[in-house]
Amino acid sequence: MKTKTALITQNKELALEVRMLQMLDVSVHGSINTLKDEGFNIVLFDTEHIDISDAQFYLSKLRKRFQRLPVILIVRAGYLESINRDWFFDDFIVFPFRKGELGARIDRLIGAEIELKDSVIKVGNIILEPEKYSVIVNNEKVVLTYKEFELLKLLMENKGMVFTRQELLSQIWGVEYIGGTRTVDVHIRRLRIKLGNEFNNIIETIRNVGYKCKE
Known part of the structure; x- marks a missing residue:
């Protein structure tokens, strides 16, 4: 089965090269705004037509919309020093690609994503098990409602965002x-309250904006 891939680029040469990879089922989009959830396995995000300093903003938007979907950043050699590993991407690659490099990176990330689906999410001494709907804090189980669990899961999966x-x-x-939004x-x-005094500040309030899970 081919890997369903979203490629965000305005570069026709890049789009053609990616489409030539037989392992991929590629859907090309000119911007993030035209990208919809179509069951993609991975996103390739080309930075050529944006200011590299704006990349974090766009990657953050991608992560919020598609959460744990792997993202590969496509950059040009001259911008390598501008990349920050704190941005919301899983890997990066320099265009033009070396033969076989993009396919190998996609295979690695897809394999890692399959393993993650069955894994736990851990932040400090808080362990969340999605498959069991279980939350353990300091080796003690914490009982949450469905919405509380989903809220904590979303924040922990995207810590720092x-x-x-x-x-x-x-x-x-x-x-x-x-x-x-008072809800x-x-x-x-x-x-x-349920996480207890030792861990209640792991969910940080960002004044006049919202919340994030501390890293």
């Missing part, structure tokens, strides 16, 4: 939810 209240509301409660604040407060 800031989510607005509206983004959390849309992703956890759904876009059709008619309640206000998010209430659930965050309950989560902090």
Whole structure:
């Protein structure tokens, strides 16, 4: 089965080269705004037509929309020193590619993603097991409601990333939810209480914006 791949680029030469890889089923998009969830396995993000200093902003948007979907950053050799590993990507590659390099990197990330689906998420002494809907804090099980669990899971999966209240509301409660963002604040407060005094500050409030899970 071919790897369903989203390629974000305006470079026709790059698009042609990626499409020549028989292992990939490639969908080309001119920008992040045209990208929809079509069951992709991986995203290739070309930085050629953006200011490299804006890459973190766009990668953050990608991660929020597609969460754990692997992202490979495509850069030109002259911009290698500008890349920051704190940005929200899993690997990077220099274009033009060396023969077989892109395919090898995609294979590695797809394999790692399959393993991650069955793995636990750990931040400090907080362990979250998605398959079991289980949260362990300091070796003791913490009982959460479904929404509390999903909220904590989203934040822990994307530690360091800031989510607005509206983004959390849309992703956890759904876009059709008619309640206000106050619902998010209430659930965050309950989560902090259940995590206990030692760990309640792991969910950080970003004033006038929203919340993030500390790294």
